[in-house]
Amino acid sequence: MLSYRSLVAAGLLLIAAVPPLAWWWEASLVRHMLMQIPMLVLAGFLLGTLVAPSPDLGVREERAGGIAAVLLATFCVTFWMIPRWLDAAVASHRVDAIKIMTLVLLAGLPLAWGWPRLGPVARGFVWVQAISMAIVLGLLYLTFPNRLCNSYLVNEQAILGIAMLGIAGFLGLAGAVPVLFGANNGSPAPRHPGARVDP
Amino acid sequence: MKHGGIVGIMVVLLFGTAALWWGSDGFTTFTAESARRLDVARSPRPLPAVALEDQRGETVAFEDFAGKVVLLNFVYTRCTTICTVLGSEFEQLRDEIEHSELEGRVVLVTLTFDPEHDGPKQLARYAERYGGADATWHFVRAPSMDDTRRLLRAMDVVVVADGFGGFVHNAAIHVIDPRGRLVRIVDSDAIGEALALARELA
Numbered sequence: 001m002l003s004y005r006s007l008v009a010a011g012l013l014l015i016a017a018v019p020p021l022a023w024w025w026e027a028s029l030v031r032h033m034l035m036q037i038p039m040l041v042l043a044g045f046l047l048g049t050l051v052a053p054s055p056d057l058g059v060r061e062e063r064a065g066g067i068a069a070v071l072l073a074t075f076c077v078t079f080w081m082i083p084r085w086l087d088a089a090v091a092s093h094r095v096d097a098i099k100i101m102t103l104v105l106l107a108g109l110p111l112a113w114g115w116p117r118l119g120p121v122a123r124g125f126v127w128v129q130a131i132s133m134a135i136v137l138g139l140l141y142l143t144f145p146n147r148l149c150n151s152y153l154v155n156e157q158a159i160l161g162i163a164m165l166g167i168a169g170f171l172g173l174a175g176a177v178p179v180l181f182g183a184n185n186g187s188p189a190p191r192h193p194g195a196r197v198d199p
Numbered sequence: 200m201k202h203g204g205i206v207g208i209m210v211v212l213l214f215g216t217a218a219l220w221w222g223s224d225g226f227t228t229f230t231a232e233s234a235r236r237l238d239v240a241r242s243p244r245p246l247p248a249v250a251l252e253d254q255r256g257e258t259v260a261f262e263d264f265a266g267k268v269v270l271l272n273f274v275y276t277r278c279t280t281i282c283t284v285l286g287s288e289f290e291q292l293r294d295e296i297e298h299s300e301l302e303g304r305v306v307l308v309t310l311t312f313d314p315e316h317d318g319p320k321q322l323a324r325y326a327e328r329y330g331g332a333d334a335t336w337h338f339v340r341a342p343s344m345d346d347t348r349r350l351l352r353a354m355d356v357v358v359v360a361d362g363f364g365g366f367v368h369n370a371a372i373h374v375i376d377p378r379g380r381l382v383r384i385v386d387s388d389a390i391g392e393a394l395a396l397a398r399e400l401a
Contacts, residue, residue: 060204061202061203061204062204063204064203064204064205064207064208065203065204065207066204067204067208068204068207068208068210068211069207071208071211071212071215072211072215074215075211075214075215075216075218075219076215078219079218079219079222082219082222082223082229083229083230083231084222084223084228084229084230084231084233084234085222087230087231087357088231091231091355091357147232147367148229148230149230149231150230150231150232150355150357150359150369151231151357151359152359153359153361153362153367154367
């Protein structure tokens with residue numbers, strides 16, 4: 001429903017991006033990275049679903065466009081995961097405003113346009129990449145002995161690491177459920193030609 | 200627009216990689232700490248002119264050290280962890296300076312970022328832990344919190360409350376040249392490097 005989604009998006013933006021609440025999220029590394037940033041991307045995604053035309057998957061170009069859009073979102077999120085830019089967003093309101101705008105417009109919005117256009121293989125690829133990145137980053141944050149961000153404490157870094165490993169586990173499970181129990185795979189496998197049918 | 204999608208992928212790859220390249224100084228600088236060190240080394244920064252007060256309660260300023268190299272560190276005197284280490288490292292530096300031709304040409308300044316707690320008395324007591332202040336080593340504060348913030352900001356020093364009544368901050372040796380510009384930042388335990396730089400600049 002149109003108004004429902006725009007309301008949720010507006011609500012997310014209000015909660016995540018408007019000071020002083022925005023600063024509250026940013027006061028903690030875990031809140032900044034795992035709550036504010038996802039909320040901004042989600043807000044952009046919801047807005048994107050309102051404006052993106054539905055995909056015409058018969059057209060090959062649409063799929064390539066989908067890949068471009070998801071790549072754009074990936075680059076954007078990756079950029080803001082660089083510790084120095086996370087720090088910069090805390091230190092400067094201008095950088096923070098750029099962070100908020102780009103995460104909504106260059107990550108969330110293209111994701112809404114691109115994801116429905118991805119084929120199952122590309123989706124699986126993105127999903128598995130996300131899991132492995134979460135594991136790598138999680139282990140890095142968990143075990144790195146020095147502070148990666150000047151604005152945050154080292155113990156928060158460890159908490160973030162554990163949370164990221166948790167996210168990796170969740171993504172793995174969420175990806176596995178449809179594979180194991182989903183409608184496409186729920187149907188019995190084609191019978192072996194020589195299989196005996198019990199009366 | 201037959202190949203619009205493919206072109207799109209190429210453009211995104213190009214601009215995305217360029218953005219990450221730019222944002223990490225060519226994939227070398229991922230933390231704010233290394234970024235500020237690189238930036239200072241590339242373009243030296245003048246320090247804001249602020250009134251300082253030393254451990255005797257006398258007014259000093261960075262201009263008073265003009266013509267000399269200043270090795271500066273930031274502490275707060277209640278600190279029981281890293282600042283203690285910083286102190287003994289500066290103690291070693293003073294030893295090296297006072298037993299070499301650098302005496303009188305290189306000074307050490309320990310600046311507190313907690314001027315509301317650290318007055319001259321606290322600074323003097325902190326100095327006593329390392330053999331006291333002398334002509335080489337000065338312990339100062341910027342009495343006004345605004346001036347302290349200006350100084351921290353000019354050098355991109357970030358101080359974070361640790362949740363236990365203390366602070367966490369970038370511990371480093373800030374090298375200021377005889378013209379009063381911050382020219383280099385090195386690790387707090389890089390005593391040899393700091394001395395070599397001082398020798399070069401003095």
